[in-house]
Amino acid sequence: MTLTDRIYPDQTIGIIGGGQLGKMLAQSALRMGYKVAVLDPSADAPASATSHLFINAAFDDEEALKALGDASDVITYEFENIDGPLLKEMVDKYYVPQGADTLLTLQNREDEKDAIRNSGAKVVPFVKVTNDEDVRAFAVHENYPVIVKTATGGYDGKGQYLIESEADLEEENIPYGDTEFIAEKYLDLEREVSLTVAKNVSGEEIIFPLQENLHRNQILYRTIAPSRVDYQKAAEEEVSRIMNKLHFTGVFTVEFFIDKAGVLYVNEIAPRPHNSAHHTIESCSISQFDAHILAVTNQPLPEIVQHKPAIMMNLLGQDLDRLDNDLFNHPEWHVHLYGKTGRKPERKMGHVTLLTDDIEAALNQLKTDFEKEQTI
Numbered sequence: 001m002t003l004t005d006r007i008y009p010d011q012t013i014g015i016i017g018g019g020q021l022g023k024m025l026a027q028s029a030l031r032m033g034y035k036v037a038v039l040d041p042s043a044d045a046p047a048s049a050t051s052h053l054f055i056n057a058a059f060d061d062e063e064a065l066k067a068l069g070d071a072s073d074v075i076t077y078e079f080e081n082i083d084g085p086l087l088k089e090m091v092d093k094y095y096v097p098q099g100a101d102t103l104l105t106l107q108n109r110e111d112e113k114d115a116i117r118n119s120g121a122k123v124v125p126f127v128k129v130t131n132d133e134d135v136r137a138f139a140v141h142e143n144y145p146v147i148v149k150t151a152t153g154g155y156d157g158k159g160q161y162l163i164e165s166e167a168d169l170e171e172e173n174i175p176y177g178d179t180e181f182i183a184e185k186y187l188d189l190e191r192e193v194s195l196t197v198a199k200n201v202s203g204e205e206i207i208f209p210l211q212e213n214l215h216r217n218q219i220l221y222r223t224i225a226p227s228r229v230d231y232q233k234a235a236e237e238e239v240s241r242i243m244n245k246l247h248f249t250g251v252f253t254v255e256f257f258i259d260k261a262g263v264l265y266v267n268e269i270a271p272r273p274h275n276s277a278h279h280t281i282e283s284c285s286i287s288q289f290d291a292h293i294l295a296v297t298n299q300p301l302p303e304i305v306q307h308k309p310a311i312m313m314n315l316l317g318q319d320l321d322r323l324d325n326d327l328f329n330h331p332e333w334h335v336h337l338y339g340k341t342g343r344k345p346e347r348k349m350g351h352v353t354l355l356t357d358d359i360e361a362a363l364n365q366l367k368t369d370f371e372k373e374q375t376i
Helices: 020-032 046-050 062-071 084-093 101-106 109-119 132-142 166-172 232-243 288-296 317-323 359-369
Strands: 012-016 035-040 053-056 074-077 126-129 146-150 160-163 181-185 189-199 205-207 211-216 219-225 250-259 264-270 310-316 333-337 348-355
Touching: 012 020, 012 062, 020 035, 020 046, 020 288, 035 046, 035 062, 046 053, 053 062, 062 084, 074 288, 084 101, 101 109, 101 264, 109 126, 109 181, 109 232, 109 264, 126 132, 132 146, 132 166, 132 181, 160 166, 189 232, 189 288, 205 232, 232 250, 232 264, 250 288, 310 317, 310 359, 317 348
Parallel strands: 012 035, 012 074, 035 053
Antiparallel strands: 126 181, 146 160, 146 181, 189 205, 189 211, 189 250, 211 219, 219 310, 250 264, 310 348, 333 348
16 A cells, blocks of 8 residues: 555545435544535435535436536445446546446346356356246246346345245236346245455455344344354355455445355345444444445555444334334434435334343343334
């Protein structure tokens, strides 16, 4: 690393996307002394309140992207579904250390899984499908159930079809002509885990503790860190294989499945800060957002120390409806509300992190205090 490679405080970091991830990235950058410019189509985007310059424009607005680029010394992004040609143009004209190639690969599930498989990492068996006959042929080889997923645009479970039988396939009417699809073997899961990694421009890497995740309705519901199952080394080895094939700068998270036989499979990769690592704000020596800012500005990356085990719970719209009168009555909860104006069911409105030396006791307490009549 040379000093000329670095972006220093008082220079400007441009962020494409002003949602909660953009807001928390901006908060880290501001605390370090950087200026922040944000582009987002929502006038009341969460990051609009944490930026020196807020550009309210569509993500495909070329003039707006140019304005962001001209105002910034380095550019990053908070989400992966950025228009490919426009991103390539930004990379050509401005300093975007994450580049475009890896993000464009990860935008397509088939390309992503091919890249993971080609790296030597283990992925769930899958195949591209264009009609029901392709799904049937895959099911003959892998057996039902299978999951049919859109190759592009899926998020929080959108665009996924669980096919448990021939009857399900006939009933679903999957819209093959509208987009590309893959079929994937359905695993009998024991656990889901994720590993968050940061890599700076000079190639220094740091790795956060493995996180154990629970999803409900395809949306992350709860994370426990460190994971109660010891797959840290195995996950790191898989991530190392992937990094040898794909370019990464900044923070990224690899999501894994563990089946009932104890086999670890790579599920997907998020080339940005990830919901499962929000606990790092309180639980670790630096947060994933701090790590990302340090990485894209090419500052040295410190060793990660987790001070205390953590439980992170997402706050969806319905959770705020239920907890409004109670949310701030728990001094042991670290409450983060993202500042979104539209409260909707299943929409991520915030999160709560609890630090504890006794995960099981804390989970039991959360059943009463957080979930009320439901179980966690």
